[in-house]
Structure formats: structure tokens, C-alpha cells
Amino acid sequence: MNDKVKGVLTAILECFQSGNVPEAIAISMFPSADTPSSMWSLLNRTIMFLSGTADARGYRQWQSANRYVVKGAKAIHILVPFIKKGKEDLDGQGDRKAILRGFGVKPVFRVEDTDGEELDYQQIELPDLPLIEKAEAWGINVKAVPGNYRYYGFFSPKNREIGLATPEEKTFFHELAHVAHEKVIGTLKNGQHPLQEIVAELSAQALCKIIGKEQSDTLGNSYKYIDTYAQKLMMSPYSACLKVMSDTEKVLHLILNDEEIGKVSTRIETAV
Numbered sequence: 001m002n003d004k005v006k007g008v009l010t011a012i013l014e015c016f017q018s019g020n021v022p023e024a025i026a027i028s029m030f031p032s033a034d035t036p037s038s039m040w041s042l043l044n045r046t047i048m049f050l051s052g053t054a055d056a057r058g059y060r061q062w063q064s065a066n067r068y069v070v071k072g073a074k075a076i077h078i079l080v081p082f083i084k085k086g087k088e089d090l091d092g093q094g095d096r097k098a099i100l101r102g103f104g105v106k107p108v109f110r111v112e113d114t115d116g117e118e119l120d121y122q123q124i125e126l127p128d129l130p131l132i133e134k135a136e137a138w139g140i141n142v143k144a145v146p147g148n149y150r151y152y153g154f155f156s157p158k159n160r161e162i163g164l165a166t167p168e169e170k171t172f173f174h175e176l177a178h179v180a181h182e183k184v185i186g187t188l189k190n191g192q193h194p195l196q197e198i199v200a201e202l203s204a205q206a207l208c209k210i211i212g213k214e215q216s217d218t219l220g221n222s223y224k225y226i227d228t229y230a231q232k233l234m235m236s237p238y239s240a241c242l243k244v245m246s247d248t249e250k251v252l253h254l255i256l257n258d259e260e261i262g263k264v265s266t267r268i269e270t271a272v
Contacts, residue, residue, distance in 0.1 A: 008077050
């Protein structure tokens, strides 16, 4: 194992110790089918997200996208396999087999360290989202990201950012609800945890109604979303929503009011 490969693997092991890997793996399922990283292994996509980006490419790949790496930018390194066919390695038909001989590293650069023409996903025009000032007050960066047409947004507690692949308000509300829920319970569980997802979607639907959005545009999709996670809990959507009602109430209070979480919790518990 050469020093560069060892350095990459050591960095990953250190992230396991710090607890950052599960979140990076969860978000690494998000890349767009139109970015080179969508073809990478889960390990390399995880390395990319641990490096604080959702899009990383080689120097020439950025050139082909009419972007250039800015001066002084430092590369991140992904692992690449060395596959060779040896004369002594034959299959049952006498043909030479492709054998994994080891690993090397390849330098790639984050989109944040490049400049030039805008990419398709960067051209998503995020509107003046209602309640975006709440995200800003909490120190959360809201930005456009590539999407894979199954997932349209994410909240990264580690990077303190919300990524949106759509200008739809409900998607933003869903991710903002995750931010508020983290404040309510302290730490979110990694991945698509059913109860957390139901809290976020129920909160998002309530916020849509509060701002006057036509529910016919959003209610059906919200029901399907909640139903999917309720099934994982072996519950009906109605029962699952009742189970998270207390947390949902605290999330909505936190988003819609300027109170601190301690005051919100105390007032709700006193009212009950």
C-alpha cells in the first residue's frame, strides 16, 4: 500500500471514529445521473461528501465542462483500482482474466474550487423561499445541488447546509423542518430515519397550508411519502403521524416563532 492510498484510507477511518461517515453515505446516494461522480463507487462518493462537496471531477473533466480549477486549490483523492490481465491468469476457456492488482489514487477537485460556465444544476433559480430567513438565522446555507430525480433535497448537519435540486417550497420546508427537529431532539439519527422523515413531511405540509399553498398540489405526494415510512414502522399513516405529533408541534413552533427551543418545550409541556 503506497503512502497516498494509506492516507486516504486513514482519513476514512478517522471519520468513522468521529461519526461522520453514516451521514456522508446517506447523502452520497443523492448525486445526479448527469455528473461523473454518479459512476463512482460508494466509497469514492463518500470521500467526496466528507470533503464538503456534492460534485468533484478531474482537471480535464472540469475543462470539458468549460470550468477551470482556481489557483491554489487543493485536490482531494479518490481510490482507483488497477486491473490488469496477466499471462498466468487464465479462466476456464484459456483466456486471460482481468485481475485486481491493487489500488492507486486519482486527484479530483471540488466544484467549489472551480470557476467558469455555470452547470445545469447551478442554473436552478431558487425563489425567495418563505422562511428562508429562519435558515439564515440558524446559520444554515441554502444552495442548489444536483439531484437524481428521486431525492430533491437534503440537510447536512455537519456542513450546516440545505441542498435543493428543485425550487419547490415544500422541499425546502421539509429540509428546514429537519434543521428545527435537530434543535428539538439534539442530534438527528443518520440516514432516512422513518420517524424523522414523517416529522419533516408533516411539518412541511402544515407550512404549505400556513403560507396559503394549494394543498391539491402537495397533499397527495406527502401522503405517499409518509405512507412509505409508516409501512417501515408497520403502522398506518394516521397512527404514524399521531406518534410524532409532539415533535412536529415543537418543530413548527420553532420555525414560526423567535423563541428558543427551551422556552418552546416548556410552554408546550405546560399547556399539555
